[in-house]
Structure formats: structure tokens, C-alpha cells
Amino acid sequence: MYDTPAVSMAQLQELNSAETVVLTVNKRYARRLLGHLSARLAGAGGTVAVPEIVPLGAWLAQASDQLCFSEQWQPAAHQMDRFAALQRWEHSIEQCEEEGYFLDVGQAARLACEADTLLDEWNIELKPGEASIDFERFMQWRSHYRQSLEQADLDDANLAAERVLKAVQAGALHMRHRYMVLHGFHEYSPRLQSLLMGLQNMGVEILQLQHEEAQATEVHRVQAQDADTEWRLAVQWARRQLDEDPDRTVAIVAAQLETQLPLVHRLLRQAMHTDQGALPYNVAAARSLAEWPVVEAALAWLKALFTLATKGQAEPAMLGQALRLGACQAEQSEAGGRARIDKAWRDNRITQVSRKEFADMLSFHTPELALAWAKAVERFESVSAGAQGVDTWASVMRQCLEALGFPGTNRLDSAQFQTLEALEALLLQLAQQAPVLGRISALKAQSALARMARENLFQPQRDPRSRLDVLGFLEAEGGRWDAVWVLGLTDDILPAAVKPNPLIPAQVLRRVQAPRSTPERELEWARWMLSALLRCGNQVLLSAPLNQGEQELRPSPLIAHWPVLEMPWAVQAEQAVAQEALLDEQGPSLKLEERIRGGISVLDTQARNPLWAFVKFRLHGQALPDYARVGDMNTRGVFLHRAVELFWLHVKDQDSLHELIGEDSLLDVVQVCIDQAAQEELADYGPVLRSLEMERGLAVLSQYAHQEAQRPPFALGATEQELSWSRGLLRLSLRLDRLDDLADGEQLLMDYKTGIGELRPDKDWLRPRPVNLQLPFYAAALQDEGRTVSGLAFVRLHARQVGLSGLAAPGMDIEGLTELESAQQWTAQIAQWKQAVEGLADEFLQGQAANQIWNRNDLLYCDVLPFLRLFQEDLQDNGGEVSC
Known part of the structure; x- marks a missing residue:
């Protein structure tokens, strides 16, 4: 560890400001130090010069610019920022790995950039036999990267730092400062040590600023059941601190602030509300x-x-x-x-x-x-x-x-x-x-x-009126408040797990004690960070959650010896308050001037959840539909529907289908239908995707045609038939996919399904409030016209499965259809469907809008779910009936 003489803040002020430069570990330390000096000098009155205060990285950039006037150490024409450097790394990796070795070139570039700096910053040299395959591959990238920079006359921050170091060691850098004061450094890398020794040899006096606040006088530990409770306690505590003293400053320091921002903002908005407005606070969490x-x-x-x-x-x-x-x-x-x-x-x-x-x-x-x-x-x-x-x-x-x-x-x-x-x-x-x-x-x-x-x-600038700061470990380091709560201090956070760079052999990183390379180093860093946090305030609370879901957590052993603080004032759960219940499930009846659009989906939605139907069809509220995408399931379904429709326009009936099979020309007819349907419905597809969809459609339609040929005799009654239905003021327009005429004047209703989702006609249609109502509705409507409907069938058209499923009267003898026990039972079932359809229509006409469901799956595709405020974890099963 590099040893430097220490100076106090008072001694710093006595140094000649024109001959002094203060190097800080980062910009945050520079801003805070400038604030401290300004505050100390303000009381003296008059104008007092302060020394130049710059982060180490900025000083290296200044030194590199100065070398532009040196012929031997002149830098490249352009120095890249981190973004440009990563672009160059990605290019070099892609050139070296032409076979696409990496799925994430960006991540590989970031690791390579870090490894490149580690090699030079920590003077890493491998001994014989230590190189791994990954390291050798990285060295190929590095060679290509540096050659490309040399050809383009470019520098990155690492190369510029190396050039500055060599110029200092050669005495070629002009130094206008006599004193260099370091602030915020808790360790010195080998390269930084070499740089400081080179500056010393040039006559620069290296000092270290001792501006560490005193350790907290009150330190206690707090136990919280989980992370949510921990945050609630911390926010309540902060509000009490602010109320007790209008001049008090408070900080909440979190180990993983970015992952909990929604909860943090919600709790702060609630806790900081007053009758005069919200108390200002600052959450120091930058986002993209x-x-x-x-x-x-x-x-x-x-x-x-x-x-x-x-x-x-x-x-x-x-x-x-x-x-x-x-x-x-x-x-x-x-x-x-x-x-x-x-x-x-x-x-x-x-x-x-x-x-x-x-x-x-x-x-x-x-x-x-x-x-x-x-x-x-x-x-x-x-x-x-x-x-x-x-x-x-x-x-x-x-x-x-x-x-x-x-x-x-x-x-x-x-x-x-x-x-x-x-x-x-x-x-x-x-x-x-x-x-x-x-x-x-x-x-x-x-x-x-x-x-x-x-x-x-x-991140926007901090509100100067704020007396409460919520920030992370690194942001809190070097700050000072009256009271501080540090939360999230579990044993996997303090100390953290090692995370060595995978491109450099782990044993080499351990040998040089590089950052994040060994448990001992992480423990050392954890102790230093905890010490820094304990200097952030006079009163410091340290806490860790005991549970995360079902996982038990343990507090960091570094905080275990402090006494536990009891908090009798804490409200760990919302207190129950008297509530007034208002049952509002009856809307106005349908008016003459209202136009209802939606077809059978109006009654189907009413069967699933009456409030859903009221919101969607009466209030016209629903989620925006997704954008159409080339290749989406809806386009595929429309394409197959159209292909089947064209097929039956060509074939006409089952006898014609048998003739085509006998003449071995069925495939030609299917191909014609597929070609025409693709021309109409797949116009936005590219040639490759269109070809794949047509190939799939050809296989599905061919298999479907052969299955249709094996059915008992039938004649095609109607396809895509329009039907208008009314009850009172409710008028619905419907479309039937297909109607087959069977022997003895019976009819079979069919509906095409092109998805792979589960079809449950026996469960959906035999419920007291049936869903997927299209076929039961048609059966009831046609029965009123004196027709004999003997079966309802879904026709699955999918590459994985082609076939029928549904319900039928006895004697249908069609594979896939479940037959009821007797003709009387079938007739009663159609009558029951008719009664259910009319009952659902009457509910809708009367404005019944109960927020009630009868099966959890009924809301899988609900497009007004936020309005219903029914969510999976809140549904309470009550004898098969679920309500909010």
C-alpha cells in the first residue's frame, strides 16, 4: 500500500492554492470537497482562492492533452470515450471471431475493455502455463484492437494513462503544481503508485487529505421481517426525524436501491405528504x-x-x-x-x-x-x-x-x-x-x-430544499447527515461475492490482489465501506431483512455485534379501518339509441363476467389491441380459414371429394386453394415465410380433406353463412363457419379452430352459463326454425393435430364427437342452450353488471382486466364461484 504524508483541511487551506492540485477518486468527492472548502472559507469573509480540485481521470486527460506539445510522447490525434472504445472492441471481436463465437458481443466487449485496463493498472504478467484458452483468445482481440487504434490514430483512456505514466517517469511532463493532495483513495493500484513515485521524483510533494468525519456516536441494529417491512420502517423513521427537528438532515442508504425504486417512491410519496404539500426529498438513483x-x-x-x-x-x-x-x-x-x-x-x-x-x-x-x-x-x-x-x-x-x-x-x-x-x-x-x-x-x-x-x-440535480436523501453505498460515501439508516446489510451483500474478470485466469488475479478477485479482498472492501458509512452521521442504524419470500436471510457478520434497537412507534402493517361497502352491479337498461357491436361475443362475455360485458359493449372500454405482426397467429388463422372456404367452393360435396381422391388430383385442388388464399391473406409476408406457411397449410388442408372423406355421408349445407338474431333491443349479427346436411334431414354445425389451445366443448357448453357460445347459439336458433341439429363440432386445423371434437345426439358415429345418452337428453340440452342464451341476453338488456366469474380461466383473455380489479392472486374460490 502506498504511504503518503497526511494533511488536515486546515493545512490544505494554508498551502499555496496556485501551486496545489487536489486529485479525488471521483467527481462526487470533488464536488463535496469544494462544498466543504467553500463553507469553511465563507465565514472568513472576503475572497479566498481554493486549489484546483479534479478527479484522477480528468487530471490524466489534462496531462495527456499537455503531451500534445511533446514530440516523443505526443498522443494520438483523437482520444475515444468509453462508448467509442467499446465500439472498437466489438469490431475487433467480430473480426477475430468470424464464426459468431459470441451471442452477446457487447458483453464480451465490456469484459475485454475491463480486462485490458486490469492488465495495465495492476501490472499483470502471466507466468508460463498460466494462460487459459479464454485469455489467449482475449489477447488476440487485444492485439487486433490496438493495431486498429494505431492505424486510425486513436487513443483510449487506458493507453492515454500509460503514456502519461511513461512521460512522468521520463520527466517529460511539465508540472505547474508543487503539491498534489489525494482525497478519497482507500487503495492505490500499482500503476497509480508508479505515477505518484514518478511525480515525486519530479519534485512534486504528494500528500493525502485526512478529511474523515468522526465515527457515529449512536449505532444500533434493526431487525426487519422482510425487505418491504425494512423499507417501511426506514421511511417512517425518516419522517419522524424530519418532524422532530426542522433543521435535521437524514439519509436512507440502500445496498440495492435500483431494484426497489417503485416501492421506494410509493412509500416516500405517502410518508412525505403534508397538509401544506409534500416534503421535498431526493432519490439518487440514475437510470438510462x-x-x-x-x-x-x-x-x-x-x-x-x-x-x-x-x-x-x-x-x-x-x-x-x-x-x-x-x-x-x-x-x-x-x-x-x-x-x-x-x-x-x-x-x-x-x-x-x-x-x-x-x-x-x-x-x-x-x-x-x-x-x-x-x-x-x-x-x-x-x-x-x-x-x-x-x-x-x-x-x-x-x-x-x-x-x-x-x-x-x-x-x-x-x-x-x-x-x-x-x-x-x-x-x-x-x-x-x-x-x-x-x-x-x-x-x-x-x-x-x-x-x-x-x-x-x-439523474436530475438534487433539490437543494431536500432534507432527506435516499441513495446507494457509493453515493453516500463521503457524505454527512445528522442521522443515517443503512439497510439491506445481509451476509451476501457485505461482503459481496467475488466476481473476477473471466478473461484473465483467476489465480493470476488472486496473486496481484485485483479488485473483486478474492474473498479476503471483498471482506477488506466491506470493512472499509462499513467504516465509511459509519462516518456519514452522528446517529446510524444498520438493518437487514430476515426473509426474502420463503428464503431465510442472515445479517452481515460485520454488524452482528451492535445492539438491536426496539421501535415501539413503528407501524409495520396497515391498520384496519372501518369500511363502507357499496354494491354497484346494476347499470341502466339498454337504450333504443345504443348500437351494440360484437356478435355472439356479447353474450359469451356476459356469461364469463357481466361487468366485463358492460364495460366492453356498453361503455366501449377495452385495452388497445396489439399491432399486427407478419407471421402472427391471427394471420395464420385467417389464411387457413380462407383456404378451407375456397376448398369447399371447389369441391362442393363429399362425393366430389371421393372423385378427386380416386383420380389422384386432390393435391392439385388443395394447392390451388392454398395459392389463392396465400395471395389474398399473406401479401405482407416475405417470400421465405410465405413459402413456409403455404407448405404448412398444404399439409394441414390435405390431412383435413382425407379425414372428411372418411366421415359418414354428408352434403355441404352452407359455409360462412350470415345470421341476424334479436331479442328486445339487442340485435346481433353472426357468421357460421359451416353447416353440413346429414342423412334423415339432420344437420351438423362446425366451427374451425386454427390454434393449438385446449378445446373443451363438454365443459364449456354444459355449464349453467355456457361459454364459447357460437355453436350452441346457432343450434338453438336453427331449432327455432324447425331444423334438426344433431351435432356441434370444433374442427381443429393445426400442424400438430387435425380432427373434430364436440357433442352430438346418439347415432352420429363421427370420430371425436361425444354422444349424449339419448335423443331426449340431446333435445333437452338444445332447449337448455336456448334458455341460457336468452337469459344472458336479458341480463345484458337489463344492464346487469355483477363483477363475478365462475371459472378462473374465463378471464385469460380479458381486455378490461384492470377495470375489473380481479387478479389471479386475489381470486377466492367459493364453491366453484369466484367473485371480488
Whole structure:
């Protein structure tokens, strides 16, 4: 461990500020130290100079820039940031692993970048026989990577640091400071030690600032049943601390804050509420810049614009994201128009939108946005459509966003304004990648910007009024509050498990004691971190949950010796309060002017959950349908339905089917039907996917035709038959897939199913409130017309299974159909279906809207589930009947 003389804060102030530089371990330490010095000097009055305070990384960058004037140690023409370095690593890995050795090249690049720095930072040299296969492969990447940097005249941070070290050791770096004071370093890597010794040899005096606050005077341990309870206790404690003293500052420090943010924000919103408004608090958890709404909208609009402008078409999901996020011209006044465009794509199952179609829809629904869109397209087309440097594309992106009216008409708050500043900095960072990325297409430039936004973390500045800070271990290090609660201190967190870099042999990392390499090193770090946390406040509470679900947890052994603090004031569970129940399950009756659309699904939904039917068909509320995708199950089902319909238009009846089989021409007819159905329904498919679907459809339809030929004699009665049905003010339009005429005037109703989901006609149709009602409904309706329906059948059309399943009267003798015991039972069953259908219709007409279900599976495809507030874990089984 490198040993340096220590100086106090007072001694630091006595040093000549012009001759002194303070190097901190990170930016956070630099900001805090500047704040401490400003506070100490403020009382003295007048103007006092403070020394230069910079993080180590910034100082190395400054030193590297200074070497530009040195002929021997001159750095490369361009120094890459981390994003550019990772891009280069990925390129080198892809070049060295042409067979696609890695599924995640990005992760391999991050590990390689870390391993590259470890080798130089810790002076790692392998002994004979220590190299592993992974290490040898990494060294090939490293060689290619460094050669590519040399050819392109590029530096990364690691190479720049090495160059600065060698220049210092050679005495070639001009130092304008006499004193260098280190702050926040708890260890010194071999490279840093060599650098400091080189600076000492140049006459620089190296000192270490001793600015550690005193250890807490009150330290207690808190036991919590689980993590939720632990957080609730900590938040309650923080609110009590703030109420007791209006000048008190409080911190909650969490080991894994990012994983619990939703719970944390909810608890804080509840606890910090007052009659005068919410008490300000700060949660120091940065998240990806791409997740902030303003940036997300900008990225969505750029992706939509660049895709349409270069490819001429785009998927509606991509365009719909931009329309929904807004932040554009006429953001508020044309929000409804943008929503209608998005809804139309979903409802009409659109898979691709052309550039002209998009512009036309904007003109019709959002005229102001349409003008802005045209200007943005014009700005884009003012640049050549070919490859350009990213500095050019960054400028085009700014101009296009400006033309679109970004960031919209809403007034920006402080956090949104800071987010916009971060986006501008991101565009500047993109422009600086020109030497690395070279000339690329517009879409690649947009993709690079989106990736940078995902990899850059952003957090708005802390509210200066806040007296409560919620932050992680590293963010809390070096801070000071009056009272601190540190939670999540289980034995797997403090100390943490080792995590050595897998590209460097583990025994080599252990030998040099590299970070995260040994349990002993993790224990040392844990002790140091706990000591730092205990200096964050006068009063410190340490806690760990005892359980996580069914798993038992143990507190860290490092905190076990402190006494447990009893908290009699704590409310660990919500106290029960008197509740008033209001049963509201009766809506108004159906009115004459109401138009109900939905066919038999109206009654089917009423059978499953009356409130669902009321919300969907009376209030017209439902979840937005998903965007159509090429190859989705709905398109496949429509294709097979159409193929079967065309087949029976060609074949006419079973006798014709037998003739085709006898003439060995059935396959030709099936192929014609498949070709026509594919031309009509698979127009959006690519040639390969269309060919695969047609091959599958040919096999399914051929197998189905042979099974139909083996059935008892039948004649095709009707296909795709329309039927109108009414009861009172309820009028429904229905379509029947197929009706077969059997011997003795009997009829068989059939419905095609192209999915692989379970078909349960015996269970679904024989319930007191039957579901999947289409065939039972038709049977009751045709029975009223004097026809004799003797069977109901689902026809499964799937590559895994082709066949029939259903219910029938005795004597049908069709494979797959379950026959009832007697003709009287069948007649009674049809009468029961008729009564059930009419009863469900009467319930709907009367406005009955009970939030009640009779089978948990009935809500599997419910599109208003949040409205019903029925969730799987909340359903209580009550003798087969389930209600909320």
C-alpha cells in the first residue's frame, strides 16, 4: 500500500492554492470537497482562492492533452470515450471471431475493455502455463484492437494513462503544481503508485487529505421481517426525524436501491405528504437516459423519420410509439388525432405503413403535425441519402427535431429541462464519434444515438430544499447527515461475492490482489465501506431483512455485534379501518339509441363476467389491441380459414371429394386453394415465410380433406353463412363457419379452430352459463326454425393435430364427437342452450353488471382486466364461484 504524508483541511487551506492540485477518486468527492472548502472559507469573509480540485481521470486527460506539445510522447490525434472504445472492441471481436463465437458481443466487449485496463493498472504478467484458452483468445482481440487504434490514430483512456505514466517517469511532463493532495483513495493500484513515485521524483510533494468525519456516536441494529417491512420502517423513521427537528438532515442508504425504486417512491410519496404539500426529498438513483420521456420521444421520432425517409415504409409499432409519446407540434390540440391513427393501425391489422400513407393520415387527422413532419422530411432530404459523418447526422437530428416542434408545447419543469440539456450533450458526444465511426448511414447514426442514450445514466440535480436523501453505498460515501439508516446489510451483500474478470485466469488475479478477485479482498472492501458509512452521521442504524419470500436471510457478520434497537412507534402493517361497502352491479337498461357491436361475443362475455360485458359493449372500454405482426397467429388463422372456404367452393360435396381422391388430383385442388388464399391473406409476408406457411397449410388442408372423406355421408349445407338474431333491443349479427346436411334431414354445425389451445366443448357448453357460445347459439336458433341439429363440432386445423371434437345426439358415429345418452337428453340440452342464451341476453338488456366469474380461466383473455380489479392472486374460490 502506498504511504503518503497526511494533511488536515486546515493545512490544505494554508498551502499555496496556485501551486496545489487536489486529485479525488471521483467527481462526487470533488464536488463535496469544494462544498466543504467553500463553507469553511465563507465565514472568513472576503475572497479566498481554493486549489484546483479534479478527479484522477480528468487530471490524466489534462496531462495527456499537455503531451500534445511533446514530440516523443505526443498522443494520438483523437482520444475515444468509453462508448467509442467499446465500439472498437466489438469490431475487433467480430473480426477475430468470424464464426459468431459470441451471442452477446457487447458483453464480451465490456469484459475485454475491463480486462485490458486490469492488465495495465495492476501490472499483470502471466507466468508460463498460466494462460487459459479464454485469455489467449482475449489477447488476440487485444492485439487486433490496438493495431486498429494505431492505424486510425486513436487513443483510449487506458493507453492515454500509460503514456502519461511513461512521460512522468521520463520527466517529460511539465508540472505547474508543487503539491498534489489525494482525497478519497482507500487503495492505490500499482500503476497509480508508479505515477505518484514518478511525480515525486519530479519534485512534486504528494500528500493525502485526512478529511474523515468522526465515527457515529449512536449505532444500533434493526431487525426487519422482510425487505418491504425494512423499507417501511426506514421511511417512517425518516419522517419522524424530519418532524422532530426542522433543521435535521437524514439519509436512507440502500445496498440495492435500483431494484426497489417503485416501492421506494410509493412509500416516500405517502410518508412525505403534508397538509401544506409534500416534503421535498431526493432519490439518487440514475437510470438510462433513454428511459426519460423527453429523450424517449426524441429517439422515437428520429427512428420513425429516418426509417420512412430511407426505406419508404415502417412498422406501425415504431410509428405508433412516436405518436403516443408526443413532444411534437400541436402536442395537446392534436393528441386525439394521433391516437386515432394509432388505433386504426391496430384495428385494421396493418403490418407496414408506407411513407405516403403516413403523410396522408397525418394530413387528415393532425394537420399541424403534418406540416411539421413535411418540414422535418425536407430537412432530412437536404443531406445526401448516402453515408455521412456522425457530426453531420447529429446536426441533421437537431434540425429535424426542431422542425417537428420538439419538445412540444407543454411547460417544462426543472427535471425535463435538465433532460433536454443531457440530450444536447448526447448529440455532441455523437458528433465527437466521427473519427471512430467514420461515414455511416442515417439509420446507423440513429441506432448509435439510441445505444448511447441507453448506456448513459442520467439523474436530475438534487433539490437543494431536500432534507432527506435516499441513495446507494457509493453515493453516500463521503457524505454527512445528522442521522443515517443503512439497510439491506445481509451476509451476501457485505461482503459481496467475488466476481473476477473471466478473461484473465483467476489465480493470476488472486496473486496481484485485483479488485473483486478474492474473498479476503471483498471482506477488506466491506470493512472499509462499513467504516465509511459509519462516518456519514452522528446517529446510524444498520438493518437487514430476515426473509426474502420463503428464503431465510442472515445479517452481515460485520454488524452482528451492535445492539438491536426496539421501535415501539413503528407501524409495520396497515391498520384496519372501518369500511363502507357499496354494491354497484346494476347499470341502466339498454337504450333504443345504443348500437351494440360484437356478435355472439356479447353474450359469451356476459356469461364469463357481466361487468366485463358492460364495460366492453356498453361503455366501449377495452385495452388497445396489439399491432399486427407478419407471421402472427391471427394471420395464420385467417389464411387457413380462407383456404378451407375456397376448398369447399371447389369441391362442393363429399362425393366430389371421393372423385378427386380416386383420380389422384386432390393435391392439385388443395394447392390451388392454398395459392389463392396465400395471395389474398399473406401479401405482407416475405417470400421465405410465405413459402413456409403455404407448405404448412398444404399439409394441414390435405390431412383435413382425407379425414372428411372418411366421415359418414354428408352434403355441404352452407359455409360462412350470415345470421341476424334479436331479442328486445339487442340485435346481433353472426357468421357460421359451416353447416353440413346429414342423412334423415339432420344437420351438423362446425366451427374451425386454427390454434393449438385446449378445446373443451363438454365443459364449456354444459355449464349453467355456457361459454364459447357460437355453436350452441346457432343450434338453438336453427331449432327455432324447425331444423334438426344433431351435432356441434370444433374442427381443429393445426400442424400438430387435425380432427373434430364436440357433442352430438346418439347415432352420429363421427370420430371425436361425444354422444349424449339419448335423443331426449340431446333435445333437452338444445332447449337448455336456448334458455341460457336468452337469459344472458336479458341480463345484458337489463344492464346487469355483477363483477363475478365462475371459472378462473374465463378471464385469460380479458381486455378490461384492470377495470375489473380481479387478479389471479386475489381470486377466492367459493364453491366453484369466484367473485371480488
